[in-house]
Amino acid sequence: MSTPTLPRFTPRRALGRTGFIATPVGIGDIADRAVPRASLVATLRRALDAGLNVIDTAPNYEEGLSEEVVGEALRGRREGVFLIDKVDVLDAPVAPQVEASLRRLGHDGVDLFVFHAVSELSAWEALAAPGGGLAQLGECVRAGQARFRGISSHHPEVLRAAVGSGLCDVVMFPLGPFVDPRYVEDVLPLARSRGVGVVSFKTFGAGKLLGDTEGYGRPLEARPRGKVGSGGRVDREAPVLPHLSVEECVRYTLTLDPDVMLMGMSQPNEQDAALGAAHAWRPLAVEELAQVRERARSAIDGKGAVWWNPPMA
Template identity: 80%
Template sequence: MADTSLPRFPPRRGLGRTGFTATAVGIGDVADRTVPRAELVATLARALDAGLNVIDTAPGYEDGLSEEVVGEALRGRREGVFVIDKVDVLDAPVAPQVEASLARLGLPSVDLFALHAVRSLEQWEAVARPGGALEQLEACVAKGRARFKGISCHHPDALVAAVRSGRCDVVMFPLGPFVDARYVEEVLPLARERGVGVVSFKTFGAGKLLGDTEGYGRPLQARPRGKVSSGGEARDTPVLPHLTVAECVHYTLTLDPDVMLMGMGFANEQDAALHAAAAFRPLDAAGLRTVRERAREAIQGKGEVWWNPPSPEAVAG
């Protein structure tokens, strides 16, 4: 019986020039080796049941477990789902990595392979040179291992060069309350102008905006806490500022990527994220500014912000 506790998400618009009509929300990494595989598969299937039709994975997500879970969840329901996988090692032969990923997925092909975590303009230039990773990936596409190609990237300059090259069908990059302004002001409009699909991530700032973490559940090395008295007994409570799920989701959807990826490995995470997305109303300029200001406060003291190039003026606002 279908789970009726989640809102339904119909396909919204084309993903760049791919011809695929995507939902506004996509399914991010769901791998967690502390959770039984059957539970991970069921949680992913629950998101698919809600209509989400874009799913992202990579070999490095829990050492291949994510790909295996995605493949299992898609058995019997592959049609109508846009599957994104990654090439993690950019200075190693691409074809063996592609074949290994497809084997873990149990699929003959995916919709998109992206070169993963391109971190600088220099790295983009290296992968784009003759014989480099991008040319090797293009050969894999020509052999039918994927329909499209692109990059996942943590540097606006590299993204601008990638979009202008005409060699990427989709670009994946950070969009959310705490990102470098150039992602929003330069990369996003350029991709739209050139018909390149945009898939965003870092809606929650790797979890930093929602909780006291250095990212993806890693505890803070120095965790500020305050004392709260309850029933005559003192107890510790976090004192760092946080944003809400709805603030992060509504901010990112207001920026309007083709697809906003969110990690939703547990049912309660899905409930919060998808109900927030279903209740979306665009924020006005003042609302965007307020969320950015609160995000700037919430991320302080929580470690490296690796998705933003180091710059004193890096963050939008």
């Protein structure tokens, strides 16, 4: 049976001061070692065929597999695609990490390198210090290995500092039905006012909002049924908890209006659901946003740590 044709996406607006006109939806991490590599490449190219023009990868996504797949999928079609890669080790020299990523990609340069998961103020301050990681990444930009630099973060205060510093062209952070309100009410408008591009993630709350998982496909521990089976064994069953739909998560996040909303789509059926919802999107009203937030609160309860929402100071 043939795979259905995806809806067509067109570029919408500039990704901050980069000037790149990006589609509202981007391709997140597609690495999955349980899936044949050729299938991953074909799935990524299918998204490119649908017009998506932003791709995100990182060295630690399946130990380099993601970079290799992205690099292969982009051979012969690199032009017109905004490629994001990451520097994973924040306190190590930057240049060797950039060079290793470019080797795995098989391309001479990317559009944006970001420091990955800069989620403590002390880590940001070290990167921003004279001679620190951002200065080193600036040398890579001057060498033509990237065009822009930035950070991804799971901490609103780090993001405020990064946007205000003038050192970041793009910031990446969580936006979705269950995120710290500071990302929406503080960081997002600040980035817009400073011309800093915004790429969002956690649309589905690391999968917690859609299924019974601690995140990224790790199932919740089975719970006792409350009766003892044969041999004195306590029978256990998988928990059944509230969920949101793909459409609700996508509509919510697009209503918040990041420049680009990343979604992981390693299988064609995942693409069908996510991109179908994005293409049919219409903004949610204020009361609808509140209803989805309330349902998300129930859907994520009992599913482990929400690491992207740091405690309020």
